[in-house]
Amino acid sequence: MKSIKVGLLGFGNIGRGVWDITRMNNTTITEQCGYSIEISKILVQTDKDRGVNQGLFTTNAHEILDNPEIDIIIELIGGLSPAKDYILKALNSKKHVVTANKAVIATYGDELLSAASNNGVYLYYEGSVAGGIPILDSIRESLAANRIEEIMGIINGTTNYILTKMTKEGSDFSKALSEAQHKGYAEANPSSDVDGFDASYKLSILSSLAFNTKLPVESIYREGITKISPIDIEYAKDLGFVIKLLAIGKLREDSIELRVHPTLIPAQHPLAAVNDVYNGIFIKGNAVGNLMYYGRGAGSLPTGSAVVGDMINIIKKMSCSYPSPLSSGAPEKKLQSMESTRCEYYIRIMVKDIPGVLGKIATLFGNTGVSLSSVIQKGEGEPLVSLVFITHNTLEEGIQRAVDEIKKIEEVAEIANIIRVENQYQA
Amino acid sequence: MKSIKVGLLGFGNIGRGVWDITRMNNTTITEQCGYSIEISKILVQTDKDRGVNQGLFTTNAHEILDNPEIDIIIELIGGLSPAKDYILKALNSKKHVVTANKAVIATYGDELLSAASNNGVYLYYEGSVAGGIPILDSIRESLAANRIEEIMGIINGTTNYILTKMTKEGSDFSKALSEAQHKGYAEANPSSDVDGFDASYKLSILSSLAFNTKLPVESIYREGITKISPIDIEYAKDLGFVIKLLAIGKLREDSIELRVHPTLIPAQHPLAAVNDVYNGIFIKGNAVGNLMYYGRGAGSLPTGSAVVGDMINIIKKMSCSYPSPLSSGAPEKKLQSMESTRCEYYIRIMVKDIPGVLGKIATLFGNTGVSLSSVIQKGEGEPLVSLVFITHNTLEEGIQRAVDEIKKIEEVAEIANIIRVENQYQA
Numbered sequence: 001m002k003s004i005k006v007g008l009l010g011f012g013n014i015g016r017g018v019w020d021i022t023r024m025n026n027t028t029i030t031e032q033c034g035y036s037i038e039i040s041k042i043l044v045q046t047d048k049d050r051g052v053n054q055g056l057f058t059t060n061a062h063e064i065l066d067n068p069e070i071d072i073i074i075e076l077i078g079g080l081s082p083a084k085d086y087i088l089k090a091l092n093s094k095k096h097v098v099t100a101n102k103a104v105i106a107t108y109g110d111e112l113l114s115a116a117s118n119n120g121v122y123l124y125y126e127g128s129v130a131g132g133i134p135i136l137d138s139i140r141e142s143l144a145a146n147r148i149e150e151i152m153g154i155i156n157g158t159t160n161y162i163l164t165k166m167t168k169e170g171s172d173f174s175k176a177l178s179e180a181q182h183k184g185y186a187e188a189n190p191s192s193d194v195d196g197f198d199a200s201y202k203l204s205i206l207s208s209l210a211f212n213t214k215l216p217v218e219s220i221y222r223e224g225i226t227k228i229s230p231i232d233i234e235y236a237k238d239l240g241f242v243i244k245l246l247a248i249g250k251l252r253e254d255s256i257e258l259r260v261h262p263t264l265i266p267a268q269h270p271l272a273a274v275n276d277v278y279n280g281i282f283i284k285g286n287a288v289g290n291l292m293y294y295g296r297g298a299g300s301l302p303t304g305s306a307v308v309g310d311m312i313n314i315i316k317k318m319s320c321s322y323p324s325p326l327s328s329g330a331p332e333k334k335l336q337s338m339e340s341t342r343c344e345y346y347i348r349i350m351v352k353d354i355p356g357v358l359g360k361i362a363t364l365f366g367n368t369g370v371s372l373s374s375v376i377q378k379g380e381g382e383p384l385v386s387l388v389f390i391t392h393n394t395l396e397e398g399i400q401r402a403v404d405e406i407k408k409i410e411e412v413a414e415i416a417n418i419i420r421v422e423n424q425y426q427a
Numbered sequence: 428m429k430s431i432k433v434g435l436l437g438f439g440n441i442g443r444g445v446w447d448i449t450r451m452n453n454t455t456i457t458e459q460c461g462y463s464i465e466i467s468k469i470l471v472q473t474d475k476d477r478g479v480n481q482g483l484f485t486t487n488a489h490e491i492l493d494n495p496e497i498d499i500i501i502e503l504i505g506g507l508s509p510a511k512d513y514i515l516k517a518l519n520s521k522k523h524v525v526t527a528n529k530a531v532i533a534t535y536g537d538e539l540l541s542a543a544s545n546n547g548v549y550l551y552y553e554g555s556v557a558g559g560i561p562i563l564d565s566i567r568e569s570l571a572a573n574r575i576e577e578i579m580g581i582i583n584g585t586t587n588y589i590l591t592k593m594t595k596e597g598s599d600f601s602k603a604l605s606e607a608q609h610k611g612y613a614e615a616n617p618s619s620d621v622d623g624f625d626a627s628y629k630l631s632i633l634s635s636l637a638f639n640t641k642l643p644v645e646s647i648y649r650e651g652i653t654k655i656s657p658i659d660i661e662y663a664k665d666l667g668f669v670i671k672l673l674a675i676g677k678l679r680e681d682s683i684e685l686r687v688h689p690t691l692i693p694a695q696h697p698l699a700a701v702n703d704v705y706n707g708i709f710i711k712g713n714a715v716g717n718l719m720y721y722g723r724g725a726g727s728l729p730t731g732s733a734v735v736g737d738m739i740n741i742i743k744k745m746s747c748s749y750p751s752p753l754s755s756g757a758p759e760k761k762l763q764s765m766e767s768t769r770c771e772y773y774i775r776i777m778v779k780d781i782p783g784v785l786g787k788i789a790t791l792f793g794n795t796g797v798s799l800s801s802v803i804q805k806g807e808g809e810p811l812v813s814l815v816f817i818t819h820n821t822l823e824e825g826i827q828r829a830v831d832e833i834k835k836i837e838e839v840a841e842i843a844n845i846i847r848v849e850n851q852y853q854a
Contacts, residue, residue, distance in 0.1 A: 021572050021714045031639060032571040126569065132715035134569030141568065141743075142553065142561030144459040145448050145735030152849065212458060213760040221765045232775060232844050235815045239801055241773075243846065255761040257768055264773050264817075264848040270721055273700050287448045287732035288559035291722035294697055295715065305714035308572030316568075317744070333640040334682040338648045341684055346668075346691050348659060374666055388662045390691075417659050419670065421691040422579065 004035045004315055007064035008042040009086055010076035011050065011057075014100055014127065015042070017304025018074060019052065029308070033315040037308075040070060043077075065089050071318070072311055075099040084108050091115040091123060096318070098310040100127030100303055106204040106217045122317065124310035129202045130155050130279045132302030133295040134309065139209050139283075146285030148210040151249040155202045157277035157297045158186045158193035159225050159245040163233075163262075164275040167242065170230050185277055195224035196260040199247045203260055207249035210283075211256055215249075223261035236264050242272040270294075339397040344373070344421035346390055347399075349406065350414040353385045357411040361387065364409070368402040370394050384413050390421060431462045431742055434491035435469040436513055437503035438477065438484075441527055441554065442469070444731025445501060446479065456735070460742040464735075467497060470504075492516050498745070499738060502526040511535050518542040518550060523745075525737040527554030527730055533628040533644045536635065549744065551737035556629045557582050557706045559729030560722040561736065566636050566710075573712030575637040578676040582629045584704035584724045585613045585620035586652050586672040590660075590689075591702040594669065597657050612704055622651035623687040626674045630687055634676035637710075638683055642676075650688035663691050669699040697721075766824040771800070771848035774816045774826075776833065777841040780807065784838040785814060791836070795829040797821050811840050817848060 008015055022029065022037050030036045041064045042056050050057070064070060065086060073090040075097060077083045083104045090097050092115060099105065105112070105125045116123035126136050130153070139148065154160050158180055165176035177194065180186035192198050204217040225245050236243050241264035250257040265272055270292045274280030279297030284290055296302040351357045358377065365372055371392040379385040391399070403415055435442055449456065449464050457463045468491045469483050477484070491497060492513060500517040502524060504510045510531045517524050519542060526532065532539070532552045543550035553563050557580070566575065581587050585607055592603035604621065607613035619625050631644040652672050663670050668691035677684040692699055697719045701707030706724030711717055723729040778784045785804065792799055798819040806812040818826070830842055 017714075025572060025574055025714065028574050028639075029572060132712075133718065134565050137569040138561050138565065141740055142564040142736045143732065144739040145452060145456060145732050147452055147455050211760060212455075215760075215762070219762050221768075227844060228846070229844070231813065232773070232846065235775065235803060235805070235813070236773065236846075238803060239773075239815075239817060241848065246849065248849070252763055255763040257763040259765070259768070259847075262846050264771075264846055264850075266850060268700075269849075270700060273695075273697060285559075285732065287444075287452065287728045287735070289723045289726075289729055291560065291720075293718075293720060295718035299716075301714045302716050305570065305572050305712060308714070309569045312571040313568055333638060333642075335642070335646050336679055336682040336684040338686070341648075341686070344691075346659070346663065346666075348662065376662060376665060378662070386658065386662070388666075390666060417654060417656070419655070419659065419663075419689050419691055420686075421668065422673065422675070422696075423691075423693060 001030065002035050003038045004072065005038050005040040005070045006072045006074060006311065007067065007070040008039050008074045008076065009061065009064065010078070011042050011044050012076065013300045014303045014307065015076045017300030018076070018307050021301065021304045021308045029312060033312045034319060035315050037311065041067065061086060065093065070095060072096045072098065072314060074307060074311065075101060076307070077101070078103070080104055080107060084112070087112055087123070088115055091119050091121055094119050094121055096122045096314045098307055098314070099125050100307055101125070102128040102201045102205060106201040109205065109208065110214050122314045124314065125205070126310050127303045127306035129205050130281060131295070131297040131299060132305040133279060133281065133293045133297065134306065135206065135281050135293055136209055138293070143283070143285055143288060146287045147251070148283060148285050149251045150284040151206060151210055151281065152271065153203070153206065153247045153279070153281040154244055154271060154274050155206070155247050155279050155281065155297060156193055156199040156245060157279060158190070159199070160274065160279070161185050161277045162194070163225060163228070163243060163245065166228070166230055167233050172230055173226060173228060194226055196222045196245065199245060199260045203247035203249060203258060206247070207256065207258055210249065211251055213256070215256065215258060219258065221259040221261070225262050228262050240267050241265060242267050244271060339395070341396045342393050343396065344391055344393055344423050345399050346388065346417070346419040346421055347403070348416040349387045349389070349412060350384045350416050351387055352411040352413065353380065353382065354411050357409070358387060360409055360411070361406055364405050365389070365391070365402055368405055369398055370402045386416065428457065428463050429461070430465045431499065432465050432467040432497045433499045433501060433738065434494065434497040435466050435501045435503065436488065436491065437505070438469050438471050439503065440727045441730045441734065442503045444727030445503070445734050448728065448731045448735045456739060460739045461746060462742050464738065468494065488513060492520065497522060499523045499525065499741060501734060501738065502528060503734070504528070505530070507531055507534060511539070514539055514550070515542055518546050518548055521546050521548055523549045523741045525734055525741070526552050527734055528552070529555040529625070529628040529632060533631040536632065537641050549741045551741065552632070553737050554730045554733035556632050557708060558722070558724040558726060559732040560706060560708065560720045560724065561733065562633065562708050562720055563636055564736070565720070570710070570712055570715060573714045574678070575710060575712050576678045577711040578633055578637055578708065579698065580630070580633065580674045580706070580708040581671050581698060581701050582633070582674050582706050582708065582724060583620055583626040583672060584706060585617070586626070587701065587706070588612050588704045589621070590652060590655070590670060590672065593655070593657055594660050599657055600653060600655060621653055623649045623672065626672060626687045630674035630676060630685060633674070634683065634685055637676065638678055640683070642683065642685060646685065648686040648688070652689050655689050667694050668692060669694050671698060766822070768823045769820050770823065771820055771850050772818045772826050773844070773846040773848055774818070774830070775843040776814045776816070776839060777811045777843050778814055779838040779840065780809065780812045781838050784836070787836055787838070788814065788833055791832050792816070792818070792829055795832055796825055797829045813843065
């Protein structure tokens with residue numbers, strides 16, 4: 001198997017995520033791009049044991065940037081300096097670069113992209129906005145046929161967590177902020193998040209790409225969430241709205257409108273349901289219409305997913321590979337039979353309204369090994385009433401057996417409906 | 428400007444969308460891929476006036492498939508035959524192919540992708556699943572670093588429209604179906620949608636790509652929505668659930684689980700808010716975590732967006748182009764000043780609770796040209812009460828002027844908060 005040598009600059013939260021993903025998904029990655037990825041050197045600030053082969057680490061950037069065997073540099077140091085110089089040096093040495101550094105892209109993106117283009121290499125930065133949500137890639141590739149007319153995004157997880165807490169629990173700003181800090185979602189100095197700086201950087205990157213022009217971060221109107229009080233949230237609710245910190249970019253007839261500020265949006269807007277640390281980005285294109293993306297906007301693995309995704313993309317482009325037929329290479333995978341599927345079930349049974357029938361049915365469920373989580377009975381006094389059961393997770397064949405038995409009960413008129421339940425969702 | 432010649436097979440709803448997009452977004456497309464797209468020939472079944480240059484049309488497929496000047500074929504005929512033969516012939520003539528034909532990809536995808544790979548050309552089919560939502564591209568490119576563990580999708584707009592009607596209005600299935608037919612969302616023979624066949628085709632394509640194996644449509648367990656009654660929807664609601672037709676694919680330890688059936692999902696699940704003809708696809712990757720896409724799953728322009736997007740993608744790959752620096756080529760775009768921004772506003776004012784103060788403030792808003800849409804007053808009897816106003820769409824500078832005047836009113840203690848409102852959302 002051919003391998004691609006990669007140099008990692010920085011081994012913090014995201015660097016560790018990239019390391020973990022290239023290990024745990026090694027097979028998938030090789031299937032996707034035809035190469036295995038070898039992280040051959042990692043730049044760190046100090047020597048210490050990190051539970052990873054010590055020989056990989058160096059405190060000298062030149063060991064990576066000047067290594068002719070390394071094709072791709074992953075910059076995860078953050079901040080402007082020395083990140084910018086390292087990226088520029090890598091591009092000028094004709095190495096492809098992937099970064100998740102929003103500050104460096106929002107500030108020097110144009111200069112760095114020029115350098116990449118002049119050197120015939122790629123510079124990708126999907127991880128710099130909205131973590132694992134592939135929004136930049138979508139704008140650049142899949143939505144390329146559209147004139148993008150509007151972007152509205154919840155692109156800062158910390159403030160979304162705080163506003164969600166304030167909305168759901170009525171806490172005031174400072175209490176919700178402490179909780180966010182306690183959970184590690186907010187920094188000791190929270191200004192970058194709560195004053196909207198972080199969202200402004202991301203909006204600058206997002207809208208520069210969407211509207212295909214340079215939109216520097218200083219030009220963005222910015223207001224944070226520190227002045228929002230529980231009473232505003234309550235009034236907004238009475239009026240049918242939810243308050244979110246939005247980053248907004250709109251294409252006007254002869255100009256572009258950019259702003260980051262707390263915003264009332266209708267409770268039925270898809271963004272209104274984006275809660276906790278989740279991010280959501282709403283895009284309107286003149287062909288595709290309204291589109292929304294929802295996912296984790298930060299974190300070691302989600303952001304690592306974007307970084308490794310960029311890397312795979314580059315490798316595929318380097319090798320001009322074609323999408324492979326579905327079955328080639330990959331092993332045939334077995335389909336699970338429906339009988340051996342596990343699910344929760346909603347079962348509605350029409351019964352004669354006679355005392356004791358619920359007990360009979362519930363006992364039968366128990367005897368056939370089906371455990372129940374809820375029961376509702378409605379329509380008292382009519383000749384036939386509905387009994388509704390929700391089961392715990394059960395084998396499909398167990399349900400079939402139980403239902404066959406229940407049909408035999410004299411008071412049971414009909415198994416009116418059986419519908420599966422997917423209940424494993426956790427935000 | 429260099430141009431790429433494209434042949435279009437079929438000029439129905441989606442073909443017309445592709446035609447319209449290449450006209451209206453000509454500049455954007457050229458900015459994106461460095462070429463202009465020229466639809467040089469269109470295959471139709473019969474000659475008639477379509478309001479487009481008649482010379483473009485032909486009823487003879489060979490005029491397109493055997494034309495050495497045409498690099499890309501767009502297949503939008505639908506169905507298996509002759510679509511499959513045309514695609515195969517195009518690939519074997521080393522032409523790239525884009526299709527939105529779910530039947531042909533679900534049935535012959537593997538054979539066709541092999542032919543593409545053997546001939547060193549691309550076969551893309553983003554439009555075959557979920558219209559304009561770039562879900563296949565995301566799985567293939569941006570999420571390539573992930574092992575996809577789960578897919579749950581609302582990928583049939585017709586049944587989602589029917590279930591939404593039944594949920595919101597309590598209509599029964601047949602009434603909701605008639606309405607869907609009346610609006611053109613359902614066919615006269617609705618079986619393909621309501622019995623889940625359409626969703627099964629799409630799940631076969633989606634899961635074959637996500638799980639990287641061949642998953643034929645016949646192997647998918649399938650149940651439609653015809654047996655769902657309003658009473659089930661009501662019980663589900665009482666229990667905290669919503670009923671949706673889901674296409675589900677799950678990666679199990681040594682097998683894959685695939686099924687299409689009506690499903691109860693928790694009301695707070697992001698898919699529960701996907702209503703009307705919208706599609707939503709929920710994906711879980713082992714690095715990125717939970718991700719959701721939401722958008723229009725059908726229609727001339729949304730599906731056209733996917734088709735033209737595929738085409739741009741191919742052109743960029745043919746020419747191995749690098750993402751251009753943000754400002755190059757594109758004209759500099761002006762930023763709109765905040766004062767000239769228009770918005771609705773939420774304004775909360777603390778006032779002394781004296782009769783007539785609401786009138787004074789409302790009059791002042793009117794005098795400064797700010798029109799109000801709602802007012803709430805709460806906290807009667809306390810020394811200071813909150814008055815909350817929502818304005819109609821207003822210039823930012825108009826709001827500033829009004830607020831400056833209102834501050835001078837004696838009974839006004841404080842302008843407690845001003846928050847912008849984004850209220851233009853329509854599903």
